[in-house]
Structures are given as C-alpha cells and as structure tokens.
Amino acid sequence: MKRREFIKTSVAITATAGISGLPLLSSGGVDPVSKVTGESPYGITKKGVELIGGMKKFISKQDIVMIKPNIGWNRKVEHAANTNPEVLKAVIEMAFDAGAKKVIVMDNSCHKSEDTYRRSGIKEAVEKSGAEIRFSDENRLVVHPFNGEKLKKWPVFRDHLEVDKFINVPILKHHSSSGLTIGMKNLYGILGGRRGKLHRNMGENIADLANGFKTDLTIVDAYRILTKNGPVGGRLSDVELKKTVICSKNIFEADVVAVDLFGKNIDEIPFIDAGFRRGMGQKDISKINIKTFVI
C-alpha cells in the first residue's frame, strides 16, 4: 500500500467512524459555519466569508472560479426566487480580490434563461462586477459520475468541471418537493437533461449529487426568504426578511444551519437525513461550530 492510498483509507475509516456517532473528528467540527445578520446583503456577505477565514482561504491566485447562484425563475429580487444580486456582487468582488483570474456566473434556469438572468437583476450585477455571465449550453453536457447510492451518473455542464474553484450561492427558500432548497438542492443547476426525473427519491438524489460533486464554498443567501409556494413563488406575502447570510466550506452544515434559520425541523427535510447517512457532516446543530455575528 502506497502512502497516499494509506492516508485515503484512514481518512475514510475516520469518516465512517464519525458517522456512526463516535466522538471522533468528523468534518463537522473542522469547518466553521458563519451566520451574519445585518441590513446590507452586500455587507453581511463580506462579513460572513471573513468570519470563516476570508476568501483567500478558498481561492488561490490565478484560479478560475465558478459561482453558481440560483437564477432559476423569471422573478424579481423581491420575490425571493433567485439569489440576491447584491450578495453575488460581494462574492465576485471577494473572488477577484483573492486573486481569481476569471469569475464565471452560470445556472441552468427553469424558466427561459434569457429572461431569468435579466429579471433577477443578476445579469446586470455580474456584468458590472467584471465577471462573466454564461448560459448553460446543452452542447457542453458531459456525463459525470456521481457514484451515489441512487444517482450513479448524470449529464453535467462541463463548465462546472473545468474550473478550479466552485462557489455555491443558493437562496434559502421553500421547495414543494424537497422541503427546502438551499445549497445541496441548488446543485441541480449544474445538471442538464431531464432533471425532473430526479424528483423521485429526491432527498437521496440531492444527497448523492452534493456528495459526488466538490464545492469549495457555500454562501446561503437568506436575506429574503420564500416561506411558501416555493421554488417559484411570485406572491410578495410569502416573502420574509431574514437579512442573514450563512457561509461554510461544508455545504451540508451550511444547509443544516439554514434549515434551522428557516424554522423547520431537521427531520422534516429528507435530503438532510440522506446527507447525514452519507457522512456529509453534522445534522445536530449544537455540534456545529457556528460563528454568529450581527452588524
């Protein structure tokens, strides 16, 4: 057994032990989750990333960075169906400040992408920040192995595989079939093909998806949240102001903290349970290292 393989195996064993509840170092204890509340979406995003070590911790010089927001729906920012452009602006700025060579923003929209990109305000914000906004092009799909329990492989836009770093910037909102959509569910946007098929056993599929695809940083936009009729929404009375951003390297734990913020019970959300069984992190919020901050 080579040294590298040995390390791999021992890490795997440790991780398995972590899942089975042994008080070992599971990934949960390692990566802190920041939870910052404040008036400005831009400000809380910057503070949130700073609290978990700053963008330089996640992005190296000359990196090509993919930012994956939720630009799924042809709705305005006040409908809380898409990621807040102000949050994105902060993320793009921080990525460039950390030395990124190129920043790409891209999603596979549910509504017509030309419309969603524009109406969400994201196109304008991204172009102003000097990043590249890109449509998902079906010619660029490649079958990616997720090797999960349910999700074995699925076509993915290769743009997401060809970058150095991947930053996931979901919005926290209600989702009728998966319970909530946060970081893990947001990764649906890297997929092409007939994604609706994945709604059968959705929780398992989401967990496989998030487990089989490496994300470097997750920034949950919970400035405005959609409390009902998600993911598409459209009724202002369903929108609630939480003025919070949650950041973590660990996508699963960011989601757990977001579920708590939303006010739902962890056990109500199938993909949290599925992710926990796959050893993606702690689902007991008291075991997560949360750094709360109010501006």
Place this chain on the structure above:
Amino acid sequence: MISKYPKKKLTRIFFQVVFLVVFFWLLIRTGAAATETFKYSDYFFYFDPLLLIINLFSTHTIINLFLLSLIPLALTMVFGRFFCGWVCPMGTIHHFFSWLFRRGEKKAEEVEHKLMKLKYVILTLILIMALFGTNIGGWLDPFSILTRSTSIAVSPSANYLIEETFKEGAEESGIIAKGLKPAYEFSKKNILPNKPRKYLQSVFIGIIFFLLIAANFYKRRFFCNYLCPLGALYGLFSRFSLLNLDVDKGSCKKCNVCSSDCTYNGSPYQDYMKSECMVCYNCEDSCPPDSINTKFRFPVKGSVNKIDLGRRRITGSLISGIFFASLPRIAGTSKSRTHNFERPPGSVSEVDFLDRCIRCGECMQACPTNFIQPALFEAGIDGLWTPILEPLTGYCEYECNRCTLVCPTNAIETLSLEDKKNFKIGIAVVVKDRCYTYADGYNCAVCEEHCPVPDKAIRFREVDVWNFEGKLVKVKQIYVVPDLCIGCGICENVCPRADAPGIVNSAEEEQREFDY
C-alpha cells in the same frame, strides 16, 4: 455590354438592399429573446394593400395602421410597380437568386403569357374567398411567406448549422470554426437564442420556400411574375401610372440587349407590358443606343400591352373562389366545438381569428420559449399555419406578452402584461393514468414547482396510494385549481414523463369564444 454607368439601376439596388436589411433587422429583433423593451416589429405588413383589402373583406373592419398601405398604392399610380422592384424584400431575394442563377449569361427569356395570368387568378380567388369568409391570403402574400419561411425554417436552420459548426469539440477540427469563434460568440450574446428554436412544420414550410427560390432557375423572379397576388394587385394599378417607358423606334437597333436582362422576362423594345414592369431600369440603363427612356406623362391609350384575363378566367376564378371559400366552412373541422389546441393569449374568438390571421408567423418568431407553432391541420384545413401552442416545445412565459404586441392584424390582440397574466388560454388536466403521483404512487411535483401563478393553480393533497411496490403509502398527489389555471402549459412542458405527459393543457375553459 453596359454602355454607360447604370446610375438608376444601382440606385434601385441600393434601395432594395436597404429595405431587405431593415426587414430582416426587424424580424431578427422580434426573435431576439433578450429584448426587454419590446416594440412593434412588423411595419412592413402595414404597407401591404393586399392585406388591407383581404382583411376588409373578411372582417369588414380596417385596422387604422393598414391605411399606410394606401401610400405605396398611390405611389404605384405614379411610378408603376416600383414596390416590387425597389421595396419588396421577398422580391429582392428572388431578384438576387435570379441574378445568381444567370451570372454571365445574357440570354433573352420568353415571357410566359399564360402563366403570367395565374397571379391575377390567384388574386381574384383570394379576394373572393375572403369576401365569403375564408381568409387564405396569408398563404401567398409575399410578406407572410417571407416572415413565415424565415422564422420557421431559414433562421432556425441557420441557427442549427451555426451551433453544429461551433459546438463543443467541433472547433478543434475545423479551422473556419476556430477563426470565426469570436463572431459566433458575439452573435450568441446578441442575436442567437440560448436554445435553438424547433418548429414542427419546418420541413414543410422550408421545402415550399426552397421550391419558390429554385423556380427562379426556370424564369426570373418566378414568384413575383407568376404567383404573387400583391404583385397582381399592383399590376392592376400600375396600368394607369404616370411613369411610362418610351422606345425611340428610330434609334432602336433591335439588338435585344434589353430583353436579356428584363425582370419580367419581356422584351421592352417591342412588347412593353406596363402591368408587369417592375421599374428596375435594367433596360434603360443597358440600352446601347440609349433608345429606351422613362418619362412621366399620362398613359396613351393602346400604347402598352396589357394583360387581358378574359371573361372565362375571371368568371372561373370567381365561381371557384366562392366554392372553395365554402368548403372549409362546411367541413366543420376548424369551427366545431371540440378542439384540443390552444391559441396564443389575446387571441380573438376562433371565427374572427381565422378571418384575421395572415399566417405570417410573427408571433412564432416573437415567442421566446418556442411555444407558438404553425398548425398543420389541427385547426382545420383553412387553419393551416395559424399559430397554435405546443407544450412539447415550449410554454407560455408568465412575465411575457410579446406575441400580443407583434400581430399585425390583431388576430392576437394587444394585452398589457397584467392582462396577459390573467388571460386564460386554456387549462391543465391531470392524466391520472400517467401522472406519477397517481399511477405509480410516488411524489414528483415538478409541475407544481413550475406553476407560475402566485396563488398556485397546481396544488397537492396528501392521500394514501397503493404504490408500484404494492405498499400503501402517503403521496402528495397533484390537482389543478381550474379557477386559477391559465393554461400556460409549463406543467406539461416540464413533466418528467418521457413517453407522454402526465398533465396536459387544452383549450377547455379558454377565455375567448370558440363556437358560434
């Protein structure tokens, strides 16, 4: 053989190119999905007197903007068929191909006198049928043909070929693709849709357009000279025009040079046919002894050959027009109670719709989601190429009213965005044999997620279902709220079922009137 600088001819070509560019610019702009401030893009139609008359006959109303078409009609009384020679983009395209197919050749072609009369017969037929309530003018109107062929066949085809050339991996093998990549990226950003359009009738419409172009091999500007009803209409008026062609018999050497380049395949020096002349100035500019000149004067009786249809042809086309007009009406296909197609939002009642629609395809070009498709026979035989909605290819975007803005004849009436959001084009119906939540007993809800109505026209109810494993499980079954559903079709479009959707949209409960 050009003896002098063809000044007038070049001016004519300049105008042709300008109008062609404007036409396509407007059309591409109509189709470019990224235009937020969307305005009318169909001005060319308003300058088409044929449509004015047809729609007057079939609907007994005049859309004010169409009065603009009296301008070219009045100008025809002065300049002859200048519209065909100088303005019409369809004509320009045929002109170009006629030239292309004959490069280097200088051969006089014979006028097809009999065939020439065909367009007048067509015009009579169309007008008579319109008068008796069947509007098929759009099938042959040059603007309709060009707009339809471009939006349904030519531009999607170009888009497809471009995508095939530049798609991932292709640029590594092709030098051209590599070199033109920046141009591709520019057009992808500005003109090309993110997802290439698909049209179910593209083959049919594309082949017809191809044949029309190919006919220019046989005769110059075949469509314009022998088929175009608008050309025929202008021909009728141009007889009285003030611009006349004079041949100086003394200096004419009968060299036949003018005949070798005549747009209507005639021989201007011996049989000047005023109703066919498109004022292209080829003869005047090419005549070696300068014997051919145009002059403004009142036409002298008997000085020009005119087309004489003959009583039999006129009576024949009148009677057959009446007969043909009645056939689709009694076929009961288009105007019966049962129908399973939806019309675009803002569409008027079906009877009026068929009377007004000119099958131009502007709405299909404007629809950003590729939802509007030309019908084959879904809407009856006289509903050929009228817009119907096809959830297989698209859905009605909630925040969009573009199709209602572009219809030149108000078959689709203009709706504000707020009105459009409430316009019921139909309703969704759950197909319980196929919907996963009913048939297989597991949660799916893709349709519910996509339903754009803020109060949710698709909802859940939790019920016990015997699932596909034979177990009794709790399933969130979907159901439609008829009062809220507007029939936008996104539920059917996104239904993950691959064979046939588990939820379908139909015109049931549509807002507009259908039967009469």
